[in-house]
Amino acid sequence: MHKLGHRITIAGDTGAWQWLFDSMPFPYVKIPLKGGPISFMRSVRMMREYLTDHPVDVIHTHYRRATLLGRKVQEHKPILYTVHLSHISLAWPRNLFTDFGDHSHVASAEAKDWLVHDAHVPSDKISLIPHGIDTQRFAVADEQAKLAARRSLNLGPDDRVAIYVGRLDYPKNEDWLLDLAVAAQGRVPNLKILLVGEGPHEAMLRRRIEREELGERVFLLGHRDPLPAYQAADAILLPSIREGFSLVCAEAMSVGVPALRTRTSGTSSLIVENVTGRSVPIDHDAFISAAVDFLSDLDGLKRMGRAAAALIRDQFTFERQLSATLDLYHSLVTLRDSKW
Numbered sequence: 001m002h003k004l005g006h007r008i009t010i011a012g013d014t015g016a017w018q019w020l021f022d023s024m025p026f027p028y029v030k031i032p033l034k035g036g037p038i039s040f041m042r043s044v045r046m047m048r049e050y051l052t053d054h055p056v057d058v059i060h061t062h063y064r065r066a067t068l069l070g071r072k073v074q075e076h077k078p079i080l081y082t083v084h085l086s087h088i089s090l091a092w093p094r095n096l097f098t099d100f101g102d103h104s105h106v107a108s109a110e111a112k113d114w115l116v117h118d119a120h121v122p123s124d125k126i127s128l129i130p131h132g133i134d135t136q137r138f139a140v141a142d143e144q145a146k147l148a149a150r151r152s153l154n155l156g157p158d159d160r161v162a163i164y165v166g167r168l169d170y171p172k173n174e175d176w177l178l179d180l181a182v183a184a185q186g187r188v189p190n191l192k193i194l195l196v197g198e199g200p201h202e203a204m205l206r207r208r209i210e211r212e213e214l215g216e217r218v219f220l221l222g223h224r225d226p227l228p229a230y231q232a233a234d235a236i237l238l239p240s241i242r243e244g245f246s247l248v249c250a251e252a253m254s255v256g257v258p259a260l261r262t263r264t265s266g267t268s269s270l271i272v273e274n275v276t277g278r279s280v281p282i283d284h285d286a287f288i289s290a291a292v293d294f295l296s297d298l299d300g301l302k303r304m305g306r307a308a309a310a311l312i313r314d315q316f317t318f319e320r321q322l323s324a325t326l327d328l329y330h331s332l333v334t335l336r337d338s339k340w
Contacts, residue, residue: 001326002026009054011047012066016198016223027054033065040065044072051075057333067099078102078332084244086111086265090119100125103332105325107131107245110265127328130269131247132321133312138254140309141231149231153221159190160295163233163257165226165248168199171241173262175201176287178208180237181217183288188295191217194233198223230255234301235294239287240264253277254312258304260294262287270316274300276308 002008002025010021011029021028031046032039051073060080061067070079081101086108090098100119104126106112112128115121141149147157155161162180166172177193184191195205195218202220209218221229226248230236236252238261245266249259253270259277261267271279280290294301 001322004326006326007056009050009056011050033069040069043069047073057336058329060329061101064098067101068097070101071099076336078336080105080328080332082106083111083115085242086114086244087118087242103127103328105129105328106265108266108269110268111244114265129321129324129328130266130316131245131250132316132318133250133254134318135254135313138227138230138251140254140256145231149228152228153194153219153232155192155232156190159192160188160298161192161194161233162235162237162291162295163194163196163226163229163252164237164239165196165229165252166238166240168195168197168201168205168220172199173239173241173284173287175205175208176239176284177237178205178212178214178218179284180288180291181214182212184292184295185217187292191295193218193237194221194229195219196221196224196226196229226251227255230257233257234298234305235260237291237294238262239282239284241282246270250312250316253305253308254316256305256309258294258301258308260287260291270308270311272307272311275304276311277304 008026009029011031013033014030029050031043033043047069056077058080059070059077061070062082062084067079067081079101080103082105100121104115104121106115106126106128107130109128112126115126116123150157164174164177168174174195177195181193205220209215230252236249236257236259238246238249238259240262243264243266249261249270253259253276259271261271261279262282263279267279271277278290278294280286
């Protein structure tokens with residue numbers, strides 16, 4: 001959007017990704033949004049002061065607390081709320097702090113259904129815009145790129161490589177990948193499972209890998225660029241309890257990696273059964289059994305990987321996402337002008 005001439009401001013707390021925002025050519029307003037009530041009101045004051053001198057047309061929020069902040073500084077500006085994780089708890093008292101904005105954006109049909117039926121958001125107040133992938137950055141990995149990526153990760157050309165990319169935290173069920181490493185012994189030769197990401201479960205996972213002597217089959221790679229892992233992989237495995245879409249699933253598919261995932265939001269968009277990957281119920285034993293079968297068929301993985309890459313290029317490009325998002329912003333501003 002910045003490259004197209006739009007004025008962008010990001011406001012939020014500081015965290016692990018701060019370096020990324022600091023390198024961007026637009027302002028980042030640092031507010032103490034993660035704190036308690038006093039920090040929240042301080043954030044409100046800071047944003048009011050900023051918006052007095054830097055008016056905006058649309059407030060786009062990505063978390064419930066940010067939406068509540070947006071309400072305090074709205075002043076007739078439309079609030080668009082992106083639902084990144086559907087099927088979250090709306091029970092009391094969480095329902096008191098849940099605000100889906102003046103309009104909601106979802107990235108999957110399942111997330112939209114949840115908003116309508118569980119959160120009771122009117123259908124005409126929801127826009128479905130799937131996430132898009134930069135297919136030049138996440139290019140299809142040919143054999144040369146795959147071998148190079150494997151060398152960089154100390155993997156062999158004959159290893160069967162499964163990856164997980166994401167937070168090491170609830171609700172991702174990343175520990176199921178360790179259960180898979182145990183279950184697949186003797187059934188999937190040379191299996192290597194790579195976990196890319198960080199989170200509060202990391203220490204627990206390391207202890208279990210050491211205790212169960214899984215160090216030659218499971219590797220915690222920490223927070224890093226996932227592209228080499230995608231390029232090295234035969235499959236991506238995602239056993240989450242909840243998702244909003246799963247951007248990493250689409251990224252891996254763009255590189256030519258088929259996915260096995262639980263049936264969370266985004267599954268029906270990305271998984272054409274036994275064509276681009278497979279899906280299973282959110283059930284531990286079903287996932288482990290399906291993963292062993294999935295990883296055992298290398299020819300099938302290669303076939304599904306080619307179809308997965310084609311699907312992303314046909315339906316889930318970043319250019320499509322950007323164009324649809326800009327159209328949505330314009331429609332919200334037009335609606336605001338007609339309303340006020």
